[in-house]
Amino acid sequence: MDKNNERECNEDLIRERRKCNFNIEELTNIVDGGKARTARRREIQRLLINDPEFLDEIPQDYMSHEDRYSNELRKSAHLMQKLADQESGHDIHQDIGALTGILKDGNPLMVHLSMFIPAILGQANSEQQEKWLGRSLRNEIIGTYAQTELGHGTFVRGLETRATYDPTVEEFVLHTPTITATKWWPGGLGKTCNYCVVMAQLYTQGRCYGPHPFIVQLRDEETHRSLPGITLGEIGPRLGLNSNDNGFLKFENHRIPRTNMLMKHSQVLKDGTYVKPLHNKLSYGTMMLVRVGIVGACSRSLQYAVTIATRYSAVRHQSEIVPGQPEPQILDYQTQQYKVIPQIASVFALIFSARSLSKIQSSVTAKLKDGNTDLLPELHSLSSGLKALSSSDASWGVEVCRLACGGHGYLASSNLPRTYTGTTCAITYEGENTVLLLQVARYLIKSYRSIGKETGASSVSYLADQTSLASSSSSFSNKALVQAFKLSALSLVAEAEARLQKLCDMGQEFYHAWNYCSVLLLKCAEAHTRYYICEKYEQTVDSLKASEGVKNVLQSLCRLYLIYHITLTHGDFLKCGALTPRNIAVLEGEMCDLLAVLRPQAVSIVDAFDIPDELLGSTLGCWDGNVYQRLYDEALKSPLNKTDVPDAYYKYLLPLMKSSL
Ligand SMILES: CCCCCCCCCCCCCCCC(=O)SCCNC(=O)CCNC(=O)[C@H](O)C(C)(C)COP(=O)(O)OP(=O)(O)OC[C@H]1O[C@@H](n2cnc3c(N)ncnc32)[C@H](O)[C@@H]1OP(=O)(O)O
Numbered sequence: 001m002d003k004n005n006e007r008e009c010n011e012d013l014i015r016e017r018r019k020c021n022f023n024i025e026e027l028t029n030i031v032d033g034g035k036a037r038t039a040r041r042r043e044i045q046r047l048l049i050n051d052p053e054f055l056d057e058i059p060q061d062y063m064s065h066e067d068r069y070s071n072e073l074r075k076s077a078h079l080m081q082k083l084a085d086q087e088s089g090h091d092i093h094q095d096i097g098a099l100t101g102i103l104k105d106g107n108p109l110m111v112h113l114s115m116f117i118p119a120i121l122g123q124a125n126s127e128q129q130e131k132w133l134g135r136s137l138r139n140e141i142i143g144t145y146a147q148t149e150l151g152h153g154t155f156v157r158g159l160e161t162r163a164t165y166d167p168t169v170e171e172f173v174l175h176t177p178t179i180t181a182t183k184w185w186p187g188g189l190g191k192t193c194n195y196c197v198v199m200a201q202l203y204t205q206g207r208c209y210g211p212h213p214f215i216v217q218l219r220d221e222e223t224h225r226s227l228p229g230i231t232l233g234e235i236g237p238r239l240g241l242n243s244n245d246n247g248f249l250k251f252e253n254h255r256i257p258r259t260n261m262l263m264k265h266s267q268v269l270k271d272g273t274y275v276k277p278l279h280n281k282l283s284y285g286t287m288m289l290v291r292v293g294i295v296g297a298c299s300r301s302l303q304y305a306v307t308i309a310t311r312y313s314a315v316r317h318q319s320e321i322v323p324g325q326p327e328p329q330i331l332d333y334q335t336q337q338y339k340v341i342p343q344i345a346s347v348f349a350l351i352f353s354a355r356s357l358s359k360i361q362s363s364v365t366a367k368l369k370d371g372n373t374d375l376l377p378e379l380h381s382l383s384s385g386l387k388a389l390s391s392s393d394a395s396w397g398v399e400v401c402r403l404a405c406g407g408h409g410y411l412a413s414s415n416l417p418r419t420y421t422g423t424t425c426a427i428t429y430e431g432e433n434t435v436l437l438l439q440v441a442r443y444l445i446k447s448y449r450s451i452g453k454e455t456g457a458s459s460v461s462y463l464a465d466q467t468s469l470a471s472s473s474s475s476f477s478n479k480a481l482v483q484a485f486k487l488s489a490l491s492l493v494a495e496a497e498a499r500l501q502k503l504c505d506m507g508q509e510f511y512h513a514w515n516y517c518s519v520l521l522l523k524c525a526e527a528h529t530r531y532y533i534c535e536k537y538e539q540t541v542d543s544l545k546a547s548e549g550v551k552n553v554l555q556s557l558c559r560l561y562l563i564y565h566i567t568l569t570h571g572d573f574l575k576c577g578a579l580t581p582r583n584i585a586v587l588e589g590e591m592c593d594l595l596a597v598l599r600p601q602a603v604s605i606v607d608a609f610d611i612p613d614e615l616l617g618s619t620l621g622c623w624d625g626n627v628y629q630r631l632y633d634e635a636l637k638s639p640l641n642k643t644d645v646p647d648a649y650y651k652y653l654l655p656l657m658k659s660s661l
Pocket residue numbers: 093096110111113114115118145147148153154155156157187281282284285287288289290293294297376377380428429430431432435436439442443446
């Protein structure tokens with residue numbers, strides 16, 4: 001689509017774009033993280049969208065289960081080949097964002113890229129990396145991450161798969177002792193992978209040392225047949241991601257060499273002696289790494305959904321605001337703005353916190369190289385909290401965008417249903433959100449109770465700021481609003497701690513008291529993480545070197561985000577005295593003013609997300625706004641439209657209609 005050719009474009013969108021009062025390219029660079037990143041993303045996307053191999057012969061929704069898998073595997077393999085052919089020196093994980101949308105519904109090689117390779121990088125020692133890293137990067141072997149079992153996903157310590165060391169032959173025996181120990185869910189496990197990293201309970205010298213990672217060959221490298229002692233299969237259709245072959249796996253006393261235990265952090269020596277790691281949760285490192293990646297992935301899903309909903313809201317006309325006058329664009333309804341524009345604001349919140357988290361992760365990883373694990377709990381807490389809030393915010397945001405598109409948003413061709421199913425899974429995988437938030441709460445209560453002891457953990461240092469509890473601000477600057485989030489989080493933590501303590505003082509065991517307070521603890525974790533996101537948003541926008549136009553847009557979006565979230569949880573702000581009922585009323589009024597300020601810029605802001613139509617894959621969100629013709633053309637692709645009278649009519653309907661004659 002030639003974006004300079006206005007003749008092919010819907011008139012409403014032309015008018016919207018003429019209202020733009022900021023530099024779109026500059027905002028695109030901010031979204032991508034710099035000019036060079038924009039250029040790299042565009043280079044990759046051009047490479048992909050001009051390649052006919054990525055086209056589907058028929059829309060995926062009309063394919064059989066097998067054909068969907070096969071079609072997606074074809075494209076995934078082609079994609080991997082293409083990326084491998086690219087000039088070297090690029091980190092493929094940096095480029096993952098650019099690939100959003102090219103593979104449509106759960107790609108069978110995703111976990112190879114996002115977990116198997118990272119597991120080798122993070123858990124294997126240098127000899128093991130020598131053996132497996134190059135081969136997996138060259139796609140000579142394809143792997144997955146097999147941790148979850150039928151009986152346990154959340155409670156990793158409860159996994160039942162066993163790896164028992166046999167020093168006489170220096171091998172581990174992998175075994176699935178019960179039906180509930182069957183590995184269940186890993187992406188690509190069913191039919192695609194020939195290797196995997198398995199998390200299993202390590203037994204040596206008669207003792208269990210807990211879950212550890214092992215690399216296991218699953219299929220013959222020539223025939224692709226499952227190896228003896230291994231049962232593999234696919235788990236069947238899911239809410240979404242149905243082009244992936246999420247699988248199951250059972251071991252029947254399957255033997256692997258000792259050196260297949262990934263030994264970067266802990267080891268089993270030849271005689272069976274266990275050497276413990278620097279920190280006993282280092283074997284959970286792969287999960288933590290992916291949780292960080294999920295924050296960025298969620299921001300991208302939301303960019304897709306909100307681009308579709310915003311453009312459609314500018315094109316769609318319905319009902320009337322002024323009686324008797326022409327039907328307005330639905331984007332002119334304040335309620336529609338309230339659906340769509342906060343989601344635009346949310347995209348930037350997620351982008352900026354993803355970036356901040358990724359920086360922290362790099363510094364923790366660098367420290368780990370020197371054997372320093374001090375900041376691991378801080379990273380665990382932040383990555384858990386941000387994974388949880390980003391996935392739930394993005395899933396809700398995508399759903400709101402679908403609702404904002406009325407009936408057409410329910411059509412597969414809008415690409416909103418698939419964007420939703422591809423986002424909501426992140427609430428569950430890589431640590432179910434409630435469970436991760438309770439991990440954050442655990443860290444908060446522990447930090448609150450150790451006030452005064454220097455831990456170096458900056459995300460919780462505010463818990464020591466007891467004096468601020470009593471003060472409510474009369475100023476409404478963005479900084480002051482962020483302070484209000486801080487007060488709300490601090491007071492919730494203080495309240496939860498006091499409630500826990502009271503129950504313990506009354507004679508309850510701590511773990512029962514914990515369960516009894518867990519709804520409140522969940523709120524603490526959410527408030528704490530929301531405060532973190534708001535603070536990063538405000539600081540990033542405040543310190544941004546940008547033109548006046550871009551800065552104004554981002555300031556307004558940031559302010560909208562702060563006020564929007566205050567209004568959603570205003571009870572917490574009132575309860576702790578951070579804001580008064582009058583303050584809330586004023587802010588609610590201001591939120592509506594901000595919607596009006598941002599409304600004329602909305603289309604241009606989503607244009608700055610710069611998502612090519614071929615990747616957006618939506619009849620409603622296309623750049624030229626030619627919505628109705630596209631909806632009609634897509635409907636014609638339905639196999640039911642191949643004939644006027646379907647066979648099913650003769651088989652079922654005709655006999656029914658004639659039965660009473
Ligand atoms: C690279 C490219 C990316 C691209 C990105 C694209 C994204 C898009 C594709 C994604 C594709 C994925 C596809 C899905 C792949 C799956 O879903 S893989 C399976 C994931 N499974 C999970 O996440 C399981 C969740 N469960 C857990 O992680 C653990 O069981 C829990 C919940 C953390 C609890 O662990 P536990 O061992 O029982 O520990 P617990 O007794 O609760 O706590 C003990 C201490 O350890 C601490 N602790 C626990 N965990 C940790 C940790 N990790 N670190 C430090 N300390 C910890 C606790 O804070 C606690 O500290 P203290 O309070 O005692 O000081």
